Amino acid sequence: MPPRWFPRALLRARNGTCVRPAVGVVFTKETVVTWVLRPAIFLDRDGVINANRSDYVKSWAECEILPGSQDALRRLAALHWPVVVVTNQSPIGRGILSMETVEEINTRLVTVIAEAGGRIDLVVYCPHHPEAGCGCRKPQPGLLLYAANALGIDLGHSYLVGDAESDVLAAQAAGVYPILVLSGRGEHQLTLLREHKVDHFHVVADLSEAVTWILAREE
Ligand SMILES: [Mg+2]
Numbered sequence: 345m346p347p348r349w350f351p352r353a354l355l356r357a358r359n360g361t362c363v364r365p366a367v368g369v370v371f372t373k374e375t376v377v378t379w380v381l382r383p384a385i386f387l388d389r390d391g392v393i394n395a396n397r398s399d400y401v402k403s404w405a406e407c408e409i410l411p412g413s414q415d416a417l418r419r420l421a422a423l424h425w426p427v428v429v430v431t432n433q434s435p436i437g438r439g440i441l442s443m444e445t446v447e448e449i450n451t452r453l454v455t456v457i458a459e460a461g462g463r464i465d466l467v468v469y470c471p472h473h474p475e476a477g478c479g480c481r482k483p484q485p486g487l488l489l490y491a492a493n494a495l496g497i498d499l500g501h502s503y504l505v506g507d508a509e510s511d512v513l514a515a516q517a518a519g520v521y522p523i524l525v526l527s528g529r530g531e532h533q534l535t536l537l538r539e540h541k542v543d544h545f546h547v548v549a550d551l552s553e554a555v556t557w558i559l560a561r562e563e
C-alpha cells in the first residue's frame with residue numbers, strides 16, 4: 345500500500361500547486377502510479393520559531409514563541425509546501441529531558457501555530473547525546489533525509505531556516521539551501537561560519553524576513 349500521505353501528494357500534483365516538480369514513481373502489486381516530489385521548508389526550532397535557551401527548552405512554559413514567528417508561519421502556509429521542523433534535542437540523550445516532554449512541547453507548538461493560521465506538517469528530532477555519533481544530529485543531514493523520504497521532498501529545491509552553523513552544514517550536506525537567522529544564536533554563529541569559511545547561505549534578521557525572502561523567490 346502507498347503510505348498514508350500519498351493521496352495528498354497526488355492531489356497536490358493534480359491541482360498544480362507544486363513548483364518545479366521532479367517525478368517519482370511508486371510500484372505496488374496492482375498499480376503503477378506517479379507522484380510529484382515537492383520542495384519543502386525545513387525549520388530549526390529553538391532560536392527560529394521560539395527563543396533559544398542555553399539551558400534548553402525543558403517545558404512548554406519555557407517555550408517562548410518569538411515575536412513575528414506565528415505571523416511568518418501563517419504567510420509561509422500560503423506557499424503550500426510541506427513545512428518540516430528539524431531539531432536537535434540532546435537534553436534527552438543527556439538525561440535532562442524525556443522524549444515524552446519533548447513531544448509534548450512539539451505538539452503544543454504545532455497546535456499554537458495552527459491556531460494562528462500557520463502549518464507545521466512534521467517535526468523530526470534527534471534525541472541523541474552529541475558524543476553518540478548518530479547520523480541525525482545536525483550538522484549531519486539525517487533528519488532532513490528522513491523527512492525527505494517520508495514526505496517525498498525534492499531536497500534540491502528546498503530551504504532550511506536555522507540559527508546555527510550546524511543548521512547551515514546539515515542543509516548543505518542534504519543539498520538544501522540554507523538561510524541563517526540572526527535571532528537566537530545566529531549572531532555568534534555567523535562569526536563562526538565566517539571563521540570556518542563556509543559559503544553559499546543567505547543571512548536574514550529572523551524567520552519573518554526569511555519567509556519574505558523565500559516568498560519573493562518562489563511565488
Ligand atoms: Mg537553533
Ligand SMILES: [Zn+2]
Pocket residue numbers: 470471472478479480481
Ligand atoms: Zn541523532
